[in-house]
Amino acid sequence: MKYFSCVRLYIKLLICMVFFTTAQSLKAQVVYDKLIQINGVIMSSDSLFGIPDVTVSVKGQDKGTYSSPLGVFTLVCFKGDTLQFRALGFKQEQYIIPDTIKGNTISMVKLMSQDTFYLNETIIYALPSRDKFDFAFQNLHIDDDRIEIARQNSNIAMLRMMSGLIPKAGGENQQYVQQSAAYRAAYEGMRPPMNIFSPIKWVQFLEAWKRGDFRKKNP
Numbered sequence: 001m002k003y004f005s006c007v008r009l010y011i012k013l014l015i016c017m018v019f020f021t022t023a024q025s026l027k028a029q030v031v032y033d034k035l036i037q038i039n040g041v042i043m044s045s046d047s048l049f050g051i052p053d054v055t056v057s058v059k060g061q062d063k064g065t066y067s068s069p070l071g072v073f074t075l076v077c078f079k080g081d082t083l084q085f086r087a088l089g090f091k092q093e094q095y096i097i098p099d100t101i102k103g104n105t106i107s108m109v110k111l112m113s114q115d116t117f118y119l120n121e122t123i124i125y126a127l128p129s130r131d132k133f134d135f136a137f138q139n140l141h142i143d144d145d146r147i148e149i150a151r152q153n154s155n156i157a158m159l160r161m162m163s164g165l166i167p168k169a170g171g172e173n174q175q176y177v178q179q180s181a182a183y184r185a186a187y188e189g190m191r192p193p194m195n196i197f198s199p200i201k202w203v204q205f206l207e208a209w210k211r212g213d214f215r216k217k218n219p
Contacts, residue, residue, distance in 0.1 A: 034078050036101060040108040042071040042085065051112060054087040059094070091115045 042051045050071025057064030058075075059082040067073040075083070079101055085093040090112040097106075128136075144152070152158065168176070183192075208214065 033104075034080075035076060035104055036079050036097060037074065037076045037105045038083070038097070038108060039074050039105065040072070040110055042067050042073065042087075042110045042112060044090075045111040045113045051087055051090065054085055054090075054112070057084050057086075058082070059084050085110060085112060087112060089115055089117075 042054045042056075043049060044051055050067070050069070052067055052069045052071060054067040054071070054073070055064060056067065056073050056075055058077050061081075063075075063077065065073055065075050077083070077097065079097050080099045081097050083095045083097065085095070091114075093110065093112055095108070095110065127133075187193075
């Protein structure tokens with residue numbers, strides 16, 4: 001009796017697993033049948049040129065894409081969704097995906113018409129008098145453009161003057177301190193050399209004196 005009870009329990013579990021697996025498979029099949037991939041081209045209605053950077057979004061959802069420089073786009077959504085097309089300078093368009101489409105892919109061509117622009121009012125004044133024009137021409141200050149500013153900043157004389165006025169950076173100060181410490185450590189316990197007692201420097205000085213390098217030259 002216990003054996004037959006275990007067999008019946010095993011058969012019930014097996015039937016439940018088969019039923020659950022079948023239900024999940026049917027549900028996944030239904031969801032897959034509702035999915036659709038849209039491959040489309042967005043063009044202007046007057047010239048039939050591709051429109052780049054068009055926002056293609058699904059209405060009421062955070063899902064969308066942009067068109068390529070040639071106006072091509074692709075998007076995966078559900079059948080029955082509403083697509084919205086937005087682009088600067090064009091009227092907003094919509095497209096409802098039919099529920100009766102067979103298959104999971106569709107190709108479309110969407111035409112968009114240009115929107116009308118209304119410019120603000122422009123007031124044109126007459127030319128000023130000659131005296132006012134001469135005064136403005138002589139006293140009007142026009143700021144330098146970027147090219148002129150770059151030329152002034154790269155001037156050699158300006159760079160030399162700034163190099164003498166700008167304080168040294170932290171790295172330069174550290175290098176100077178390290179070089180001074182290395183010089184003092186090299187002559188630790190002795191007197192550093194002085195060129196005034198160098199015989200070579202004295203010979204070079206006498207030769208320059210004989211040549212007349214220190215004589216005052218007449219202009």
